[in-house]
Amino acid sequence: MPLAPESAPPAALVADYRRLRELCPVLRLHLLDPAEPDPSAADGWYSGARIATDERALAAVLAGQDARIAAGHGRAPRPHVTASRLLHHYAWSACLLIAGPWHLARRVPAIDPADLWLHAPTGDLALRPRGCVTHPGDDELRAELRAAVVAHLEPVLAAFAGPTRRRDRALWGMVTDDLASAVWYLGRMLDAAVGGDSGAGGAEGEAAAVAAAGALLPGGTQPLPGAADFRRLRTPDGREHHTRTRLGCCLYYAVEPAAVACLTCPRTGDEERLRRF
Numbered sequence: 001m002p003l004a005p006e007s008a009p010p011a012a013l014v015a016d017y018r019r020l021r022e023l024c025p026v027l028r029l030h031l032l033d034p035a036e037p038d039p040s041a042a043d044g045w046y047s048g049a050r051i052a053t054d055e056r057a058l059a060a061v062l063a064g065q066d067a068r069i070a071a072g073h074g075r076a077p078r079p080h081v082t083a084s085r086l087l088h089h090y091a092w093s094a095c096l097l098i099a100g101p102w103h104l105a106r107r108v109p110a111i112d113p114a115d116l117w118l119h120a121p122t123g124d125l126a127l128r129p130r131g132c133v134t135h136p137g138d139d140e141l142r143a144e145l146r147a148a149v150v151a152h153l154e155p156v157l158a159a160f161a162g163p164t165r166r167r168d169r170a171l172w173g174m175v176t177d178d179l180a181s182a183v184w185y186l187g188r189m190l191d192a193a194v195g196g197d198s199g200a201g202g203a204e205g206e207a208a209a210v211a212a213a214g215a216l217l218p219g220g221t222q223p224l225p226g227a228a229d230f231r232r233l234r235t236p237d238g239r240e241h242h243t244r245t246r247l248g249c250c251l252y253y254a255v256e257p258a259a260v261a262c263l264t265c266p267r268t269g270d271e272e273r274l275r276r277f
Helices: 010-023 048-053 055-073 079-105 138-164 168-193 206-216 270-276
Strands: 029-031 045-047 116-119 125-127 132-134 231-234 240-243
Touching (some): 010 029, 010 079, 045 048, 048 079, 048 116, 048 138, 055 079, 055 138, 079 116, 079 168, 079 206, 138 168, 168 206, 231 270
Antiparallel strands (some): 045 116, 116 125, 231 240
């Protein structure tokens, strides 16, 4: 019988997010205090809920992404590439914000799209933490996590379907990839925090994160269409490296002619991965 979720103290969740922000340098996150007003659209902030329902908000965040890519790479990409890159950024960040407390402290936040804001000019994020749920059973907690990710991203994916030119399976494939990637990244950052090699963080390192992502995404957990499916590649020096192949391409290679596909891209074969390792 499913166990009833229990509420966790907000202070504990805030502490999880502070630790997550310290561990993950790419997570540019502002945590809102309870009395702090919502970020304003006048200042370029748009909630996930507004992006999902307001075409002007969606256009604003897409324009911001387009400008950032043009500034960093010398030209603006095709519109569907801009949209795919922005959706990847939002989905990966949301997955990290939901899965981070789960991996760090066995808490699953329920983040409403109205409580997560994206800053159109910079891509930064703002979050108003609410409550979360815990379960004594690992399977139940993993199910809660998948449900929280799906609930948050479902309306956002619907808004991005047209601009990205992707259908449901491809969109949920991106979410599956970003959820696996977010947990994996956190594991590597935990290893880096203790100054060790892969796995040196013990229960909190890369090896543990890879195992956790594999248990979270075994395949067949619809609408998430695939598995984490990590594997190891061995370089000539005898070192083993974790890798996986994404279910779909995030289109990073398309931002400029000189860009190369990501290390986990379906376009990147194992021979090329070994060369880069």
